[in-house]
Amino acid sequence: MKKLILFVLILFSSAQAKLDIHVVYPRSNQQVALVDSTFIFGNVSPGAKLVINGISVPVYKDGGWLVFLDVSPGPFVFHIIARKDKDSTLLDWPVNIGPPETTMPMAKYMPRAPHPSTKSIYFVGDTLEFSFKAMAGGVGTFHLDDCEPIPMYQSLSAEQNSQSVFGSVSAPNQVQKRDQNYIGYYRIAEGDTGIHSLCYSYTSPFDSVADSTIIQNLCIDSIITVMPEFPPLIGVFSGQSQIIRTAPGMGYKLLYQPPGIFVKIIGMRDTFYKLALAPGVSGYVNADSVQLLPQGTAIPEGSVSYVQVDKAEGGIAISANLGVKALYEIEENLDPPELNIDFFGVTGSVDWIRYNTKGPLIKIVKWSQPQDQVFRLSVEIGRDRIWGYKPSYDGNKFILKINEEPKTKGGLKGLKVTIDPGHSKDPGAIGPTGLHEEDANLWIAQRLRTMLENKGAKVLMTRTGHEDVSLYDRPLKAEKWGADILVSIHNNALPDGINPFYNNGTSVYYYFPHSMALAEAVHKRMLVSTGLVDHGLYYGNLVLTRYSSVPSILVECAFMILPDQEAKLKTAKFQKACAQGILNGIKDFVAGK
Structure with a gap:
């Protein structure tokens, strides 16, 4: 019997000793952004030694690991070797860096990303900008209907290193030299009624394989309409509230405009109508949210x-x-x-x-x-x-x-705080050992709730478990409840190409100026309570910060893609530290400190 038990224990020990390598990000064969270096993270059996592409990778005590490595465009393989005692495991992990390579040799000379490429509306006197991307050193032209070709000009190269809010991203040198913008212009003249055919043409530099230059054409039919100035084109907002933007798909200009507003349309770009707000003032709205009215409809004037x-x-x-x-705009x-x-x-x-x-x-x-x-x-x-x-x-x-400011006499008694644990159906970011952000957010939120209630505050959680709550329903819950403060709790990750060892820590976001003081107070206290580095205080155009009724902020407590910060998030001590930082910041803000 003792021999049988010993034999079972040996088998169990052998099974336990098996080395496992798990890659959480990027996924196998994933299309990764075009960068010259990026991160890969996952987990391995605790205590193992790890080498990826010849680089020794530190393994955290729970098995989590993260490394930032050089990569090259096209198919790329991370060669991962794990060793522990006398065991070893090899895993090849393929990804694709940048856009997929074409199987057609001459397609590399095809004009790409043409603009405009969708339905557009212009008026007499408007200047149209035409552009496409192609290899540097060539010649670009465009022609409209049966007109003569119009020359295009090669723009200056983009900087090799682009800066994002999270850090700098570096693209491969050979790619920067290959891609250029070609730009040309045309002014709508009297008599132009529309452009039925638009063709872009690109003549390449000398190609040694083809032993010649290559000419490629890209033609698009019936996308540009020229409208008469009179009678004006009028529409009315339909559906739910609308956002007016500074340019198609760009920044927010006017927030949450209600349905039923009449607007004068003075153009269309990339599925967005251009609106005349006032003389010399314009904005853009998604065309799907506007119902066009019969020609000759007058736009009502207010007084x-x-x-x-x-x-x-x-x-x-x-x-x-x-x-x-x-239409209205509110400035603070x-x-x-x-x-x-x-x-x-x-x-x-x-x-x-x-x-x-x-x-x-x-x-x-x-x-x-x-x-x-x-x-x-x-x-x-x-x-x-x-x-x-x-x-x-x-x-x-x-x-x-x-x-009115809530009457709390400098304390928190009676203060109504809505806590939003970010994500739910969408798990959010994932850490090296598989921790989901939705769980970490909820743990911190639950501890913050207890702390607030112990101080006499009233708390509404936008979710208490893993129920599905839509993003836009969360501030609505705060509104219906009559919240005094809204705090959304998250944990962070990074886009491809940004070094997480230099860009991490705790950060806080606000949108409206009246929310900035709360964001500053919480940010200051989070740095002390978490002991993490400062990842910044931000103006952030986010759904949960765009709630104007009360001070509203979003807190990114830690970077869960870093093994040590993910491990901290699993502990009650760190969860309490995050909650304490937010609590102290709220107390400071309410007291006017």
Whole structure:
């Protein structure tokens, strides 16, 4: 019997000694961004020695590992060797660096990424920019319908090292030298009714294989419409609230504009309509969110003669009937605290501003007309800081509710805090040993909830388990509950090509200026409580930070792709440290420190 037990133990010990190598990222045969170096991470049997492509890789005590290595464009293999005692395991891990290579030899000379390549609308007098990418040193032209070819100009090379918010990314030298932009221009003239055919042409440098230059053409049919200036093209917002952007697919200009707003369309680029907001002021909106109206439809003009100030639950409501639903933009000033609301397509003729209430929250409401078709309301705040506000429409009446600071007497008793543990159905980032960000976020959130409740605060969690909560439903939960503060908890990762050993730590994000002080307070306290390096304080255009009703921030506690920081996130001690940092930051902010 003893011999049998010994034999079983030997078998069990042998099975335990087997060396396993797991790669978490990148996946096998994954298409990785075109960079000259990138990271790979995963786990191996604890205590093993690891070598990848001849480089010794430190293995954390729980088996997690991460390394940043040189790579080359095209198919690339990470040769991974693990050794422990007398055992060894070899794993070849293939990936593809950069776009896949074409199987057609001459296709490398084909014009790529042409612009425009989708339906566009222009008006007489507009200047069109045409461009494509191709190998440097060639000749590019484009021609419209049956017109003569128009020359294009090779742009200057992009910098080899590009800078992102997370760090610098370096692309391979040979790729930088190969790819160039070719750009040309055409001005819409009287008599142009549309462009039915657009062709890009590229003549390559001498090709030693073909023993000649190569000419490649790329043609696109019926994408450009030329509209007459009169009658104007009018549309109306449909669906849910819309974002007005600075350019197609670019930065946010106006937030959350409601349906039912009439707009004048003065162009179309890349599935975005260009809108005339006021003389000399334009913006872009997704074309799918606009319903075109019959030709000749007049765009209604707004006017304001009366503004009213009323008491509202938890604050003050300022309202004005504009006569129309108008596009609006809200600008915050912090010193002194003030809100300026610009309405586009509206003219002011205000004879009366009625104060049905006059508390300490606001000093005065003023109006002005900074330019034609732009009406401005200016609200001077009577408190030391702006706590939050919510714009809305009731028919054609615009209402701005300004929230009063919660009465906590400098403590946290009665403070209503919404905690958002980031991710749920989407697991978020994954660490070297397989820890999911959704779990780490929830553990920290649960500890923060307990700490806040122990201080007398009230807490709403956007999720308490792994239930699926959509991204846009999370701030709505805070709004419906009447939160005083919103904190979204996350843990970080990096895009391909950025060195995680130089770019990691703890960071905090805000969007609205009135949320910056909370972000600063939490950021300062997180650096102390976690002991991690400073990854920065950021303005961040994120769904959870774009909640204007209360101070709203997003906290990236640690970088879970680093083995040591992933290991910390598994411990109660570090989870408490993260929660304590957020708690202390909230306390400092509420106390006005």
